[in-house]
Amino acid sequence: MSVFATAAPSADGIDQLIAAHKPGHGLARPFYTDPDIYERDLERVFRRHWHCLAHESVVPKPNDFEVFRMASEQVILTRHADGTIHALLNVCRHRGAEVCTRDKGNARVFVCPYHAWTYGNDGSLKAARLMPKDFKREDYGLKALHIRVVEGLIFISFADEPLDFSEVENLLHATCGQYGWGQAKVAHRQTYPVDANWKLAVENYVECYHCGPAHPEYSQTHALEQPAHMIEALNASMEERTRALGIEVGSGDRWQTSAKNREAIHAFRYALYDGVKTGSQDGSPLSMLMGRFTEFDGGVTSVHLGGTSFLVCYPDYGMIYRFIPKGPRACEMELIWLVNSEAEEGRDYDLAKLVWLWTVTTDEDKAIIEHTSRGVLSHYFLPGPIAPMEQNELRYIDWYLDEISRPS
Template structure:
């Protein structure tokens, strides 16, 4: 159920200012200024969106070996992603169970244990407390391990949830296997990662990502090869030819629209496909192949698979490489966009792909997006800003706004 389908409380019967603002929202119009600037709304975002939903934190190839770890900062939290000696992946909050000090002080490495620098409590890389010096005899170490987050690993992607009772992930898992699984992401590796700090509220960054109304004027490089900025009739024509090529390869890439609020206890996901222009193989500057084919693809089908998941995770799959887009709030008017490039796990830079060619398109596009988002953020901060109507080509943004309002309207 979307927010537009849900009656909101009358402002006159609700004393909470955020709830009154939600109730006052006009359908088909963008969000009011306060949603991008107010610290109290930002805190509610963290509680009701960020801590409720699943987030892709990494591709599992970033910790390939037993005892590897990497530290991730997400909003106010720090998460230690580890692979224990048996190969199992864990996500642990970087908070000592004694006085709260950070037990992991390095960005990444290989360690069987983490020793708190304050009082030397020692934790295994599975989170269990192994030693707590000079504690009384009745102290139970098993009750004081690092807090573990829920973890799912699907098609090589590592997802975490901060919720005590996380949203059902079964539909997401099925659809990821039908999409990213067909592209061989289980056997992929990270070719590059880049983080872009953005001087804007996280929702401005996500809203920009989900719509292509701006692609034509703002992304001439992207628009030379991708047909998503075309009218719907032209997209349908190109998509039909793309699907015929995909089926001829003996591949059926999943598509499904399970974009839903968390009212039913399930995570939201939407997977769809769209065509590149005729003669274009992949997302490159000249449309020519960039890297070895992945997964079940024995040839290029001239298409792209896109996945929107849980509000902060977005995936793009080409036959020869993949992209993970992560949106991480860092403050009421600040966020980060992390891009992760995936290639065939056997591919080597300089031999099988050229690094600069591989990263060119999304580096250029994201730099343009950063500029656009920050221009918008400065305008939205004006006390004279009034949101305007959502254009037909911004239908995904409209849906995202409705979804977001529903999420923050409920405890």
């Protein structure tokens, strides 16, 4: 198939594009523009893997709920009266109408506005008016998604048989658990609509080759762009400080395809520049320390998980990055800031200062991603070689191609 072809590829055509991929290079134009490839992405990546939906503090009280929109799906996140958390599809089992018509609130039941079928916030069907006597309500509850809550983080899977989550759970305990995310709360959330395919947004996130040119603010405090020998020295000093605090933050590379029915996760640590405490405008602390940290260690822990979820841990706050497909040429990035659950805005942290670095960085990322999205629309675009500093992007591309090569 010509790299300049404009017709939508068939299933065989998609497989031919995958086979024609040049190792060590970026993806060809159709992977970012074609509706059929987007649908395959949803089938073989989005519906196969686990996604971080939120932190459980977004539904703090019994009967709290919030609706999350992901691709063509709507998920109702609820906390039942007994404290259990459920993830339910917002699709009536009668004629398919949305049963929950508010974005968030507190409700014991959801009443479908079409024919008044009534569901409990655990998904069970409570009432179906004027149905025959042999109708079995227990067979028509809302579809429940698989859910895991680990260190306060809520993960969902759309798969009928989800990927094994045990390696992810263990590594989250060893990373986010040390930073006290199970005792955290959401301080702020921000959603960025992006006019670009979701993979362009993820590829941008996983590499720091662009950090120097595109993120001067981030690069003032984070040392990821330095030569390997300098980074190794900074990292060694960071780890020494962490151990001196009596803390052992885990790391591990389990970035694997789903071929063996396991979820992918990669957790790694890296240092800030000497004297920098946290990810802020000038490196100064932003909020109360979290978890086991009694002092700053000058480091960051980063977690890549399942292809759409990314976590950043500082001693005084945390970040959840969610990438949400919205169409072949549209996606969203949601940023969620976490702080110690006992921290109070205005007393323990200044919200404007807390969100400054990642707001500035994400504004810049949105612009970069959209520049790239417009550029790859060119019929003359040919992907170039991946730079050595983009090794995580290269690995992501190879992982992605493997995932969409194998049927569900």
